[in-house]
Amino acid sequence: MSDLTISLDPASAVPLYEQIYQHIKKEIQNGGLPFGKKLPSTRNLADYLQVSRTTADMAYSQLVSEGYIEAVPCRGYFVCELEGLYCPGPEKEKRKPPKEREERQYRYDFSPSGVDLNSFPHGAWRKLSKNILMDDNKKFFQLGDPQGEYELRCTIADYLHQARGVLAEPEQIVVGAGNDFLLLLLCSMFGTGQTIAMESPTYRKAYDLLRNLSNEIRVVKMDESGMRIDSLEASGADIAYVMPSHQFPLGIVMPVGRRMQLLEWAAKSERRFIIEDDYDSEFRYRGKPIPALQGFDREGKVIYIGTFSKSIAPAIRVSYLVLPERLMELYRQRGRMISSTVSRVDQLLIAGFLDGGYYERHLNKMRAVYKSRHDVLLEKLRRFHEICRISGENAGVHILLTFENGMTEQEAIDRAAGEDVHVYGLSRYYIGEVRQSRTVILGYANVPEREICAAAGRLEKAWL
C-alpha cells in the first residue's frame, strides 16, 4: 500500500476524496500503479488513510467513472489499461502572443468602426446567462435548428416589425454568427459567379468577401440619393448590395422615391435581388426614420441583413438574414445543410435580452450617449465651416468632412496626426478607380465628450 501513502491536507480547499482521487490517478498515469494491479478495498484504504469510508468510496467511484480503475464483483478494484484514456502531459510554459505589428497609438482616435462598450449592461447579461444555465437543460446542448432557435426568430421578427417596418415571419429568418458568415451563406446558396452591383465608396469587407467568392463586382455610380438606377441597369448586375438606411461610409439615407425605383429594377427579372445591409439603422438623430427597404417590397426581392454587433457589442456574433419567401426553397436545398453557427445558449440569451426589455433600454441609452457626442462634435466643428462641408450627420456614429480649401485627404490626415489625432481617409473605402479625395471620416462612438472637445481644439490647430 506504499503507493497509496498520500499526504492529505485536511485544511485544503480541495476535498479529501478529490486529493485521494488525484493522487491515485497520477500514480496510474506515471506507471506507479500498473495495469491489472489490485487496489486495497475502500475499507482498508479508509483505515490506512484515517478517512471515512464514504471518502474512500467517493474517490474510487470518481476513478471508476473516468475509466482509471474497474470494480470486479467479489474480487475488488483493479487498475485499467490506460490506452485510449486522455492523460495530459506536464503543463507547458504559457506561450506569449506574438507581438502585433506595431500600430501607432494616437491620443485621440476617431475610428469609424468603434463601438462604446462602457455602457454595456454587464449585470443584465450575467443574470440572463445564469438563468439559462441554471436549468441544467440538456436540450440547450443538443444541436438546434440550422435557421436558429424559433423563440429567437419570433423575437427578432417582432423587433424588426416595430423598429424597422420589416415584414417577416420567423420562418424567413436565418440566425448566423456575424454578417460575414451570412454573406458566405448567401453565396453558397446562390452559387458563385454572380454579378453584384456595389457602390463606391462602400463597406470594403463586404466587397472583399463577395469578390473573394468568385463573384463579379460591378461598380455602380451614386448621387446624393444613393445608388443610381440608370447606372445599375447599365451594369448588367443581377444582385444589388445597398445600405439604404445609412450608406457606409457616405451616410446617405436613400429617399423613398429612389427605394421605389430600386424595387422596380429588381421586379424586372426573376434573377434580380437586392441585399439590404441595415447595419446601424438603430442610431438616428434627425428626421423621421424611414422604414427598411424590405418593408416596401411586395415582390419578394429584398434580402435583409441585420446585426447586434453595432447595437449590443461586436463580440456578440449574432446577425440575421430575412429571406423573401421565394428564396426559402433555395435555402432549404442549399443552405439548411449548414448547422447553426450560434450556440443555443447565446441565442436564448439574446432572445431574453430583447424580450426582457433590456435591449430597448440599452438602445435608447446608447442613442442618448451617441447623440450627445454627435452634438458636441458638430458644435465644435462649426468653426471649420469656412474650409469644409459636413455630411452624413443625421444618423450612425461617424461624420464626413470634405475640404473646400484645396486640402487633400492625405494632407488633412497628416496634419491631424501631427497633433496626435487620428482621422480616416475616405479613399480607403473606394473600390476600383480612386479619385483624388478631399474627405476625411470622424467616428465618435468611442470618443467621450470631453475628449471630443480637446481633439477638436487640436484639429483647429492642424487645419485652420
Next chain:
Amino acid sequence: MSDLTISLDPASAVPLYEQIYQHIKKEIQNGGLPFGKKLPSTRNLADYLQVSRTTADMAYSQLVSEGYIEAVPCRGYFVCELEGLYCPGPEKEKRKPPKEREERQYRYDFSPSGVDLNSFPHGAWRKLSKNILMDDNKKFFQLGDPQGEYELRCTIADYLHQARGVLAEPEQIVVGAGNDFLLLLLCSMFGTGQTIAMESPTYRKAYDLLRNLSNEIRVVKMDESGMRIDSLEASGADIAYVMPSHQFPLGIVMPVGRRMQLLEWAAKSERRFIIEDDYDSEFRYRGKPIPALQGFDREGKVIYIGTFSKSIAPAIRVSYLVLPERLMELYRQRGRMISSTVSRVDQLLIAGFLDGGYYERHLNKMRAVYKSRHDVLLEKLRRFHEICRISGENAGVHILLTFENGMTEQEAIDRAAGEDVHVYGLSRYYIGEVRQSRTVILGYANVPEREICAAAGRLEKAWL
C-alpha cells in the same frame, strides 16, 4: 401634475424609482406627456409622490440616460422628441413553432449521430461562465482576432499535441463555429472549382457542402485500409478529404503505411492537399491510438479539422482548423477578412474547460460510458455471428453489421422497425453509384446499457 399621479406599490419587488420611471416613460410614449413639456422638479415630484428626493432623482436620471427627457440647466427637465427612440409596441401573442414533419418515433433508436448529454458537466460549465462574466471585462465584448483568441489557440495546440500528436503552433490554428463553417472558409480560401477526392460511403454533409460550393467531387475507391492511392492518383483530384482515425461511416482506421502513401501522393504536386477530418478520434477502445495524419506530415500538406461537438456537446459550436504553414499566407489574404464566428466569452469558456482539467475528466468519463455500452452491445450481438459480420468496432460510437445470409439492408431495417427498433442503412452514405447494401449501422451513444440489452433481444426476434 395629474399625468404624474402614479399609484406606487411599496410592497412590489420593483423598486419605487423604477415604478416612477416606467410610468413616465409610458406617458411619454403614448403622448400623454408631449415633446417639450416641462416636468416638475425632482423636489416637487418627491413631495407629491411622498418618496425620497433620491428616488425621484434616480427615476429622472434613468429617463435622461435613455433619452426620454433632458435636463436644461437652470430651467428644469423637458420631454425629448421621440423620433429615433425605439419604443416597442404592445406585446404580441406568442407564436407557436410550426409542426415539424412527423417523424416516426422508435422505442429504441440506434442513431449514428447521437451524443450522450446525460453526463454533461453543467456545474463546471456554469461556474466557468459565471467567472468569465464576473469580470465586467469590456475586452470580452470587443471584436476579437478572426483566428480566435490566442489563449484558446494555445490550449488547443497543447491538447492536440498531447492527445493526437498534432504538431501545431497557435498561429496555425483557426477557431470557427462548427465544421460546416470551417469547410466554407476553406472553400473561400481555395476558391471554387477545386477537384476534391472523397470516399464512398462518406460523411454526406461534407460532400453536400463541398459540392454545393461548386467544387467537383471525384469518388475514389476504398479497401480495408481506407482510400486507395492508385484510385486517388487516377482521379486527378487535387484535394483529398479523409478521416484516417475513424472513417465515417465504415469505421476504418487507416494504417500507418497507407498514411505514408497518402502523404507521398500529396507531396508530388504544389497544388495537392489533404483535409484530415478528425471528428471523433477521442473515443477508442482497442489497440494503440495512432497519432493524427497531420503529425506525420513533413511537407505541410495536411489541413486538420477537429471539433468539440462530439466530445463536449453538439450545440457548443466550436471547431478548429490547423493550417500548414504554407497556407498561412493564403489565409491572411483570403480568410482573415471573415470575423470570428465564435463569441469571445464562449472561446474563453472552452479554454477554461480544457485548462482547468474539466475536459480531461469529461473525455475519460464519456469514454468509460461509451465503452461499457460498446462492450454490452458487442456481447449481445455475439448471437448474430452466424448471419453477419461486425466491423468498425474499435473506435467511435457506432458499429456496422453486414449480413451474410442474403438479407438486404432494407429487409434488415424493415424487420427491425417491425420490432420498434431503428437501425440505419449504410446506403444513405454512398455518393454516386449505390451498390446493393447488406449493411446496417448501430449507433450506441444515446442508448443506455439496459436499453441495449432489450433492443438486442428484439433484433434477435427480427433477424434470427
